[in-house]
Amino acid sequence: MGKRGYHHGNLRQALVDAALVLIEQKGPTGFTLSEAAKTAGVTPAAVYRHFEGREALIAEGARQGHEIFADVMDYAFESGGPSALAAFEATGRAYLAFARKYPGHYMAMFESGIPMNATPGLASAAARSRAILEKAADALSQHIPPEKRPPASMFSAHIWAMSHGVVELFARGKPGGNAPFPPEELLEAGIGIYLRGLGLIEPDQ
Amino acid sequence: MGKRGYHHGNLRQALVDAALVLIEQKGPTGFTLSEAAKTAGVTPAAVYRHFEGREALIAEGARQGHEIFADVMDYAFESGGPSALAAFEATGRAYLAFARKYPGHYMAMFESGIPMNATPGLASAAARSRAILEKAADALSQHIPPEKRPPASMFSAHIWAMSHGVVELFARGKPGGNAPFPPEELLEAGIGIYLRGLGLIEPDQ
Protein backbone atom coordinates (compact mmCIF):
# COMPACT_ATOMS: atom_id res chain seq x y z
CA MET A 1 0.00 0.00 0.00
CA GLY A 2 2.18 2.77 -1.26
CA LYS A 3 5.40 1.85 0.48
CA ARG A 4 6.98 1.28 -2.89
CA GLY A 5 9.69 3.69 -3.85
CA TYR A 6 11.07 3.93 -0.35
CA HIS A 7 14.40 2.49 0.64
CA HIS A 8 13.47 -1.09 0.30
CA GLY A 9 10.34 -1.15 -1.75
CA ASN A 10 8.10 -3.42 0.21
CA LEU A 11 9.97 -4.58 3.25
CA ARG A 12 6.89 -5.61 5.14
CA GLN A 13 5.96 -8.32 2.67
CA ALA A 14 9.59 -9.29 2.12
CA LEU A 15 9.85 -9.98 5.85
CA VAL A 16 6.73 -12.09 5.86
CA ASP A 17 7.98 -14.07 2.88
CA ALA A 18 11.37 -14.59 4.49
CA ALA A 19 9.74 -15.69 7.72
CA LEU A 20 7.58 -18.23 5.92
CA VAL A 21 10.54 -19.73 4.10
CA LEU A 22 12.47 -19.98 7.35
CA ILE A 23 9.53 -21.51 9.18
CA GLU A 24 9.27 -24.09 6.45
CA GLN A 25 12.95 -24.90 6.76
CA LYS A 26 13.50 -24.81 10.51
CA GLY A 27 10.09 -25.20 12.03
CA PRO A 28 7.98 -22.49 13.61
CA THR A 29 10.05 -22.27 16.76
CA GLY A 30 13.41 -22.57 15.11
CA PHE A 31 12.46 -19.46 13.20
CA THR A 32 14.26 -16.28 14.16
CA LEU A 33 13.35 -12.65 13.72
CA SER A 34 16.98 -11.73 13.20
CA GLU A 35 17.43 -14.29 10.46
CA ALA A 36 14.28 -13.17 8.69
CA ALA A 37 15.64 -9.64 8.74
CA LYS A 38 18.99 -10.79 7.40
CA THR A 39 17.27 -12.75 4.63
CA ALA A 40 15.39 -9.62 3.64
CA GLY A 41 18.70 -7.77 3.58
CA VAL A 42 17.94 -5.58 6.53
CA THR A 43 18.90 -4.97 10.14
CA PRO A 44 16.85 -6.75 12.84
CA ALA A 45 15.78 -3.40 14.20
CA ALA A 46 14.09 -2.54 10.90
CA VAL A 47 11.51 -5.22 11.56
CA TYR A 48 10.07 -3.07 14.33
CA ARG A 49 9.03 -0.43 11.80
CA HIS A 50 6.48 -2.93 10.48
CA PHE A 51 5.67 -5.38 13.25
CA GLU A 52 5.35 -5.24 16.98
CA GLY A 53 7.73 -8.13 17.31
CA ARG A 54 8.47 -11.69 16.50
CA GLU A 55 5.04 -13.05 17.27
CA ALA A 56 3.25 -10.42 15.20
CA LEU A 57 5.39 -11.36 12.23
CA ILE A 58 4.45 -15.02 12.50
CA ALA A 59 0.82 -14.07 13.01
CA GLU A 60 0.85 -12.11 9.77
CA GLY A 61 2.21 -15.15 7.95
CA ALA A 62 -0.53 -17.27 9.45
CA ARG A 63 -3.13 -14.69 8.52
CA GLN A 64 -2.05 -14.65 4.91
CA GLY A 65 -2.08 -18.43 4.97
CA HIS A 66 -5.66 -18.54 6.18
CA GLU A 67 -6.62 -16.08 3.49
CA ILE A 68 -5.09 -18.22 0.74
CA PHE A 69 -6.45 -21.37 2.35
CA ALA A 70 -9.98 -20.02 2.36
CA ASP A 71 -9.70 -18.81 -1.23
CA VAL A 72 -8.35 -22.11 -2.47
CA MET A 73 -10.95 -24.19 -0.68
CA ASP A 74 -13.76 -21.91 -1.68
CA TYR A 75 -12.74 -22.03 -5.30
CA ALA A 76 -12.47 -25.83 -5.18
CA PHE A 77 -15.88 -26.06 -3.62
CA GLU A 78 -17.60 -23.67 -6.01
CA SER A 79 -16.09 -25.10 -9.14
CA GLY A 80 -15.52 -28.64 -7.89
CA GLY A 81 -18.10 -30.41 -9.92
CA PRO A 82 -21.71 -30.93 -10.68
CA SER A 83 -22.64 -32.72 -7.47
CA ALA A 84 -22.22 -31.73 -3.84
CA LEU A 85 -20.14 -34.87 -3.46
CA ALA A 86 -17.72 -33.96 -6.22
CA ALA A 87 -17.43 -30.45 -4.87
CA PHE A 88 -16.69 -31.80 -1.42
CA GLU A 89 -14.01 -34.15 -2.65
CA ALA A 90 -12.41 -31.34 -4.58
CA THR A 91 -12.34 -29.33 -1.36
CA GLY A 92 -10.58 -32.19 0.41
CA ARG A 93 -7.97 -32.38 -2.32
CA ALA A 94 -7.52 -28.64 -2.10
CA TYR A 95 -6.71 -29.02 1.59
CA LEU A 96 -3.79 -31.28 0.93
CA ALA A 97 -2.69 -29.30 -2.09
CA PHE A 98 -2.54 -26.20 0.07
CA ALA A 99 -0.48 -27.95 2.75
CA ARG A 100 1.92 -29.14 0.06
CA LYS A 101 2.22 -25.91 -1.82
CA TYR A 102 2.42 -23.56 1.16
CA PRO A 103 4.16 -25.55 3.89
CA GLY A 104 5.47 -22.43 5.59
CA HIS A 105 1.99 -20.95 5.78
CA TYR A 106 0.58 -24.25 6.94
CA MET A 107 3.12 -24.51 9.74
CA ALA A 108 2.58 -20.92 10.78
CA MET A 109 -1.15 -21.57 10.89
CA PHE A 110 -1.26 -24.89 12.66
CA GLU A 111 2.08 -25.64 14.25
CA SER A 112 3.46 -22.35 15.42
CA GLY A 113 1.56 -22.22 18.68
CA ILE A 114 0.45 -18.70 17.86
CA PRO A 115 -2.96 -18.21 19.47
CA MET A 116 -5.76 -17.64 17.01
CA ASN A 117 -6.50 -14.34 18.71
CA ALA A 118 -2.98 -13.01 18.39
CA THR A 119 -4.22 -10.43 15.93
CA PRO A 120 -7.70 -9.30 14.90
CA GLY A 121 -6.78 -9.96 11.28
CA LEU A 122 -5.62 -13.46 12.06
CA ALA A 123 -8.73 -14.23 14.05
CA SER A 124 -11.08 -13.21 11.28
CA ALA A 125 -9.07 -14.92 8.54
CA ALA A 126 -9.05 -18.14 10.56
CA ALA A 127 -12.78 -17.89 11.14
CA ARG A 128 -13.29 -17.45 7.44
CA SER A 129 -11.32 -20.53 6.44
CA ARG A 130 -13.07 -22.56 9.08
CA ALA A 131 -16.44 -21.41 7.78
CA ILE A 132 -15.61 -22.51 4.24
CA LEU A 133 -14.89 -26.02 5.40
CA GLU A 134 -18.17 -26.11 7.27
CA LYS A 135 -20.04 -24.75 4.31
CA ALA A 136 -18.77 -27.62 2.16
CA ALA A 137 -19.70 -30.14 4.82
CA ASP A 138 -23.10 -28.59 5.30
CA ALA A 139 -23.93 -28.65 1.59
CA LEU A 140 -23.01 -32.28 1.34
CA SER A 141 -24.83 -33.33 4.46
CA GLN A 142 -28.09 -32.16 2.94
CA HIS A 143 -28.01 -35.46 1.09
CA ILE A 144 -28.12 -37.45 4.27
CA PRO A 145 -31.52 -38.32 5.70
CA PRO A 146 -32.07 -35.78 8.50
CA GLU A 147 -32.60 -38.35 11.23
CA LYS A 148 -29.16 -39.89 10.71
CA ARG A 149 -27.37 -36.71 9.72
CA PRO A 150 -24.52 -35.70 11.99
CA PRO A 151 -24.06 -31.99 12.65
CA ALA A 152 -22.15 -30.36 9.81
CA SER A 153 -19.59 -29.06 12.24
CA MET A 154 -18.82 -32.60 13.39
CA PHE A 155 -18.67 -33.80 9.85
CA SER A 156 -16.22 -31.08 8.89
CA ALA A 157 -14.22 -31.67 12.05
CA HIS A 158 -13.73 -35.31 11.06
CA ILE A 159 -12.56 -34.41 7.61
CA TRP A 160 -10.35 -31.71 8.96
CA ALA A 161 -8.84 -34.03 11.55
CA MET A 162 -8.09 -36.76 9.03
CA SER A 163 -6.61 -34.27 6.59
CA HIS A 164 -4.46 -32.65 9.23
CA GLY A 165 -3.37 -36.04 10.54
CA VAL A 166 -2.32 -37.16 7.08
CA VAL A 167 -0.37 -33.95 6.57
CA GLU A 168 1.40 -34.16 9.90
CA LEU A 169 2.15 -37.86 9.95
CA PHE A 170 2.59 -38.82 6.34
CA ALA A 171 3.08 -35.77 4.17
CA ARG A 172 6.32 -34.84 5.86
CA GLY A 173 9.40 -36.94 6.38
CA LYS A 174 8.97 -37.19 10.10
CA PRO A 175 7.98 -40.49 11.66
CA GLY A 176 8.21 -44.04 10.42
CA GLY A 177 10.87 -43.20 7.91
CA ASN A 178 8.24 -42.27 5.41
CA ALA A 179 4.68 -42.69 4.26
CA PRO A 180 3.41 -46.17 3.52
CA PHE A 181 1.30 -44.61 0.76
CA PRO A 182 1.31 -41.37 -1.18
CA PRO A 183 -0.50 -38.92 1.07
CA GLU A 184 -2.95 -37.86 -1.64
CA GLU A 185 -3.99 -41.45 -2.20
CA LEU A 186 -4.19 -42.14 1.49
CA LEU A 187 -6.37 -39.15 2.18
CA GLU A 188 -8.63 -39.67 -0.80
CA ALA A 189 -9.20 -43.30 0.15
CA GLY A 190 -9.84 -42.36 3.77
CA ILE A 191 -12.36 -39.68 2.90
CA GLY A 192 -14.00 -42.08 0.45
CA ILE A 193 -14.47 -44.72 3.13
CA TYR A 194 -15.73 -42.12 5.55
CA LEU A 195 -18.30 -40.78 3.07
CA ARG A 196 -19.43 -44.31 2.32
CA GLY A 197 -20.00 -44.70 6.03
CA LEU A 198 -22.31 -41.73 5.89
CA GLY A 199 -24.24 -43.33 3.05
CA LEU A 200 -23.11 -40.67 0.61
CA ILE A 201 -21.42 -43.11 -1.71
CA GLU A 202 -22.93 -46.36 -2.93
CA PRO A 203 -21.65 -49.23 -0.79
CA ASP A 204 -20.71 -51.25 -3.86
CA GLN A 205 -18.92 -48.66 -5.88
CA MET B 1 19.78 -49.61 37.16
CA GLY B 2 21.38 -49.45 40.55
CA LYS B 3 22.19 -45.77 40.68
CA ARG B 4 20.14 -45.44 43.80
CA GLY B 5 22.06 -44.43 46.89
CA TYR B 6 24.33 -42.09 44.99
CA HIS B 7 24.18 -38.37 45.34
CA HIS B 8 20.86 -37.91 43.73
CA GLY B 9 19.24 -41.29 43.69
CA ASN B 10 18.05 -41.61 40.15
CA LEU B 11 18.92 -38.45 38.35
CA ARG B 12 18.60 -39.96 34.92
CA GLN B 13 14.89 -40.63 35.27
CA ALA B 14 14.33 -37.41 37.19
CA LEU B 15 15.72 -35.52 34.22
CA VAL B 16 13.49 -37.35 31.79
CA ASP B 17 10.47 -36.65 33.96
CA ALA B 18 11.36 -32.98 34.27
CA ALA B 19 11.87 -32.72 30.53
CA LEU B 20 8.48 -34.25 29.84
CA VAL B 21 6.72 -31.85 32.18
CA LEU B 22 8.49 -28.91 30.58
CA ILE B 23 7.71 -30.12 27.08
CA GLU B 24 4.08 -30.38 28.07
CA GLN B 25 4.12 -26.83 29.42
CA LYS B 26 6.24 -25.03 26.85
CA GLY B 27 6.18 -27.16 23.78
CA PRO B 28 8.96 -29.41 22.53
CA THR B 29 11.09 -26.55 21.24
CA GLY B 30 10.48 -24.21 24.12
CA PHE B 31 11.97 -26.91 26.29
CA THR B 32 15.39 -26.24 27.70
CA LEU B 33 18.08 -28.55 28.94
CA SER B 34 19.11 -26.06 31.58
CA GLU B 35 15.63 -25.74 32.92
CA ALA B 36 15.17 -29.48 33.07
CA ALA B 37 18.36 -29.67 35.10
CA LYS B 38 17.20 -26.91 37.43
CA THR B 39 13.86 -28.64 37.90
CA ALA B 40 15.68 -31.79 38.89
CA GLY B 41 17.72 -29.75 41.36
CA VAL B 42 20.98 -30.13 39.54
CA THR B 43 23.51 -28.19 37.49
CA PRO B 44 23.10 -28.23 33.69
CA ALA B 45 26.48 -29.90 33.39
CA ALA B 46 25.22 -32.88 35.38
CA VAL B 47 22.92 -33.79 32.50
CA TYR B 48 25.95 -34.80 30.49
CA ARG B 49 26.71 -37.62 32.90
CA HIS B 50 23.54 -39.31 31.63
CA PHE B 51 22.80 -38.03 28.16
CA GLU B 52 24.81 -36.96 25.19
CA GLY B 53 22.92 -33.71 25.04
CA ARG B 54 19.61 -32.02 24.67
CA GLU B 55 18.34 -34.12 21.80
CA ALA B 56 19.21 -37.40 23.46
CA LEU B 57 17.19 -36.36 26.50
CA ILE B 58 14.12 -35.66 24.40
CA ALA B 59 14.65 -38.89 22.50
CA GLU B 60 14.62 -40.82 25.76
CA GLY B 61 11.30 -39.21 26.71
CA ALA B 62 9.89 -40.14 23.31
CA ARG B 63 11.20 -43.68 23.69
CA GLN B 64 9.51 -44.13 27.04
CA GLY B 65 6.37 -42.69 25.52
CA HIS B 66 6.35 -45.22 22.70
CA GLU B 67 6.91 -47.97 25.21
CA ILE B 68 3.91 -46.91 27.28
CA PHE B 69 1.88 -46.24 24.16
CA ALA B 70 2.49 -49.73 22.83
CA ASP B 71 1.69 -51.30 26.19
CA VAL B 72 -1.54 -49.38 26.58
CA MET B 73 -2.74 -50.07 23.08
CA ASP B 74 -1.77 -53.70 23.25
CA TYR B 75 -3.61 -54.19 26.49
CA ALA B 76 -6.69 -52.45 25.08
CA PHE B 77 -6.56 -54.64 22.02
CA GLU B 78 -6.06 -57.91 23.88
CA SER B 79 -8.68 -57.28 26.51
CA GLY B 80 -10.93 -54.99 24.50
CA GLY B 81 -13.87 -57.28 24.05
CA PRO B 82 -15.21 -60.40 22.54
CA SER B 83 -15.18 -59.27 18.92
CA ALA B 84 -12.42 -57.91 16.75
CA LEU B 85 -14.55 -54.82 16.33
CA ALA B 86 -14.87 -54.17 20.04
CA ALA B 87 -11.15 -54.76 20.50
CA PHE B 88 -10.39 -52.31 17.74
CA GLU B 89 -12.60 -49.63 19.16
CA ALA B 90 -11.00 -50.08 22.55
CA THR B 91 -7.65 -49.57 20.91
CA GLY B 92 -8.84 -46.32 19.37
CA ARG B 93 -10.04 -45.08 22.72
CA ALA B 94 -6.71 -46.04 24.22
CA TYR B 95 -4.98 -43.82 21.68
CA LEU B 96 -6.79 -40.75 22.82
CA ALA B 97 -6.53 -41.71 26.47
CA PHE B 98 -2.79 -41.95 26.07
CA ALA B 99 -2.56 -38.54 24.41
CA ARG B 100 -4.59 -37.09 27.26
CA LYS B 101 -2.80 -38.76 30.09
CA TYR B 102 0.74 -38.36 28.80
CA PRO B 103 0.75 -35.10 26.88
CA GLY B 104 4.45 -34.56 27.41
CA HIS B 105 5.27 -37.99 26.05
CA TYR B 106 2.89 -37.48 23.17
CA MET B 107 4.50 -34.19 22.23
CA ALA B 108 8.00 -35.62 22.53
CA MET B 109 6.94 -38.48 20.26
CA PHE B 110 5.05 -36.62 17.58
CA GLU B 111 5.76 -32.93 17.79
CA SER B 112 9.34 -32.58 18.87
CA GLY B 113 10.85 -33.00 15.44
CA ILE B 114 13.21 -35.60 16.83
CA PRO B 115 13.92 -38.07 14.02
CA MET B 116 12.73 -41.56 14.70
CA ASN B 117 16.26 -42.83 14.27
CA ALA B 118 17.74 -40.48 16.84
CA THR B 119 18.44 -43.45 19.07
CA PRO B 120 18.35 -47.20 18.49
CA GLY B 121 16.06 -47.53 21.49
CA LEU B 122 13.69 -44.91 20.13
CA ALA B 123 13.60 -46.50 16.71
CA SER B 124 12.68 -49.91 18.04
CA ALA B 125 10.11 -48.60 20.52
CA ALA B 126 8.46 -46.59 17.74
CA ALA B 127 8.41 -49.59 15.45
CA ARG B 128 6.79 -51.59 18.22
CA SER B 129 3.96 -49.13 18.82
CA ARG B 130 3.37 -48.82 15.12
CA ALA B 131 3.18 -52.59 14.80
CA ILE B 132 0.52 -52.81 17.52
CA LEU B 133 -1.72 -50.41 15.64
CA GLU B 134 -1.29 -52.43 12.48
CA LYS B 135 -1.97 -55.65 14.30
CA ALA B 136 -5.32 -54.32 15.49
CA ALA B 137 -6.20 -53.11 12.02
CA ASP B 138 -5.16 -56.38 10.48
CA ALA B 139 -7.24 -58.46 12.86
CA LEU B 140 -10.29 -56.38 12.15
CA SER B 141 -9.81 -56.32 8.41
CA GLN B 142 -10.11 -60.11 8.33
CA HIS B 143 -13.84 -59.45 8.53
CA ILE B 144 -13.86 -57.59 5.25
CA PRO B 145 -14.33 -59.59 2.09
CA PRO B 146 -10.83 -59.95 0.64
CA GLU B 147 -11.63 -58.40 -2.72
CA LYS B 148 -12.67 -55.11 -1.16
CA ARG B 149 -10.27 -55.17 1.75
CA PRO B 150 -7.82 -52.27 1.89
CA PRO B 151 -4.29 -53.06 3.04
CA ALA B 152 -4.13 -53.17 6.83
CA SER B 153 -1.38 -50.58 6.81
CA MET B 154 -3.64 -48.14 4.98
CA PHE B 155 -6.48 -48.92 7.30
CA SER B 156 -4.34 -48.24 10.36
CA ALA B 157 -2.88 -45.14 8.75
CA HIS B 158 -6.38 -43.71 8.36
CA ILE B 159 -7.25 -44.36 11.96
CA TRP B 160 -3.93 -43.03 13.13
CA ALA B 161 -4.33 -39.89 11.03
CA MET B 162 -7.81 -39.16 12.29
CA SER B 163 -6.78 -39.80 15.89
CA HIS B 164 -3.72 -37.62 15.61
CA GLY B 165 -5.73 -34.90 13.89
CA VAL B 166 -8.31 -34.91 16.65
CA VAL B 167 -5.59 -34.69 19.27
CA GLU B 168 -3.77 -31.84 17.57
CA LEU B 169 -6.74 -29.78 16.50
CA PHE B 170 -9.35 -30.40 19.14
CA ALA B 171 -7.84 -31.98 22.22
CA ARG B 172 -5.69 -28.99 22.97
CA GLY B 173 -6.76 -25.40 23.36
CA LYS B 174 -5.06 -24.21 20.21
CA PRO B 175 -7.16 -23.22 17.24
CA GLY B 176 -10.75 -22.17 16.90
CA GLY B 177 -11.02 -21.19 20.52
CA ASN B 178 -11.88 -24.71 21.45
CA ALA B 179 -13.36 -27.97 20.36
CA PRO B 180 -16.89 -27.96 18.96
CA PHE B 181 -17.33 -31.41 20.57
CA PRO B 182 -15.61 -33.38 23.27
CA PRO B 183 -12.65 -34.99 21.52
CA GLU B 184 -13.53 -38.48 22.72
CA GLU B 185 -16.98 -38.20 21.25
CA LEU B 186 -15.69 -36.69 18.07
CA LEU B 187 -13.14 -39.42 17.54
CA GLU B 188 -15.45 -42.26 18.44
CA ALA B 189 -18.11 -40.98 16.04
CA GLY B 190 -15.53 -40.50 13.31
CA ILE B 191 -14.10 -43.98 13.69
CA GLY B 192 -17.64 -45.37 13.76
CA ILE B 193 -18.53 -43.73 10.48
CA TYR B 194 -15.27 -44.89 8.96
CA LEU B 195 -15.82 -48.49 10.03
CA ARG B 196 -19.34 -48.37 8.67
CA GLY B 197 -17.82 -47.25 5.39
CA LEU B 198 -15.75 -50.43 5.42
CA GLY B 199 -18.85 -52.52 5.97
CA LEU B 200 -17.73 -53.53 9.45
CA ILE B 201 -20.75 -52.06 11.14
CA GLU B 202 -24.32 -52.57 10.05
CA PRO B 203 -25.46 -49.57 7.97
CA ASP B 204 -28.63 -49.22 10.01
CA GLN B 205 -27.24 -49.49 13.49
Added chain:
DNA sequence: TGTACATCAGTGAACGCGCGTTCACTGATGTAC
Protein backbone atom coordinates in the same frame (compact mmCIF):
# COMPACT_ATOMS: atom_id res chain seq x y z
C1' DT C 1 12.73 24.73 -11.77
C1' DG C 2 14.94 25.27 -7.40
C1' DT C 3 15.45 25.54 -2.64
C1' DA C 4 14.20 24.60 2.39
C1' DC C 5 12.11 21.70 5.12
C1' DA C 6 9.59 17.58 7.16
C1' DT C 7 9.06 12.82 7.22
C1' DC C 8 10.22 8.37 8.55
C1' DA C 9 12.40 3.72 6.81
C1' DG C 10 16.35 1.65 7.93
C1' DT C 11 21.11 1.87 10.60
C1' DG C 12 24.45 0.41 13.88
C1' DA C 13 25.77 -0.04 18.35
C1' DA C 14 24.48 -1.60 22.59
C1' DC C 15 21.74 -4.06 26.32
C1' DG C 16 20.87 -8.06 29.21
C1' DC C 17 19.68 -12.74 28.76
C1' DG C 18 19.70 -17.69 28.76
C1' DC C 19 21.20 -21.08 25.96
C1' DG C 20 24.17 -25.71 25.19
C1' DT C 21 28.45 -27.35 26.09
C1' DT C 22 33.50 -27.93 28.15
C1' DC C 23 36.49 -28.54 31.82
C1' DA C 24 39.22 -29.24 35.86
C1' DC C 25 37.64 -30.05 40.30
C1' DT C 26 35.65 -32.15 44.69
C1' DG C 27 33.81 -34.92 47.80
C1' DA C 28 30.43 -38.58 48.90
C1' DT C 29 30.01 -43.42 48.01
C1' DG C 30 31.67 -48.03 47.41
C1' DT C 31 35.56 -51.46 47.79
C1' DA C 32 39.98 -53.97 49.01
C1' DC C 33 42.56 -55.42 52.39
Added chain:
DNA sequence: TGTACATCAGTGAACGCGCGTTCACTGATGTAC
Protein backbone atom coordinates in the same frame (compact mmCIF):
# COMPACT_ATOMS: atom_id res chain seq x y z
C1' DT D 1 36.12 -52.99 62.53
C1' DG D 2 39.18 -49.73 60.52
C1' DT D 3 42.03 -47.58 57.21
C1' DA D 4 43.64 -46.40 52.33
C1' DC D 5 42.31 -46.02 48.04
C1' DA D 6 39.52 -45.81 43.60
C1' DT D 7 35.45 -44.40 41.44
C1' DC D 8 32.58 -41.23 39.36
C1' DA D 9 28.11 -38.24 40.05
C1' DG D 10 27.55 -33.70 40.43
C1' DT D 11 29.85 -28.78 40.87
C1' DG D 12 30.85 -24.18 39.51
C1' DA D 13 33.01 -21.24 36.59
C1' DA D 14 33.71 -20.13 32.07
C1' DC D 15 33.13 -20.09 26.88
C1' DG D 16 31.12 -18.21 22.69
C1' DC D 17 26.78 -17.54 20.67
C1' DG D 18 22.65 -15.57 18.81
C1' DC D 19 18.56 -14.03 20.47
C1' DG D 20 14.76 -10.07 20.87
C1' DT D 21 14.50 -5.51 21.79
C1' DT D 22 15.83 -0.26 22.59
C1' DC D 23 17.71 3.89 21.14
C1' DA D 24 19.60 8.01 19.18
C1' DC D 25 20.96 8.69 14.61
C1' DT D 26 21.11 9.53 9.42
C1' DG D 27 20.08 10.25 5.05
C1' DA D 28 17.03 9.19 1.08
C1' DT D 29 12.42 10.38 -0.26
C1' DG D 30 8.47 13.31 -0.68
C1' DT D 31 6.38 18.01 -0.24
C1' DA D 32 5.55 23.10 0.18
C1' DC D 33 6.46 27.19 -1.62
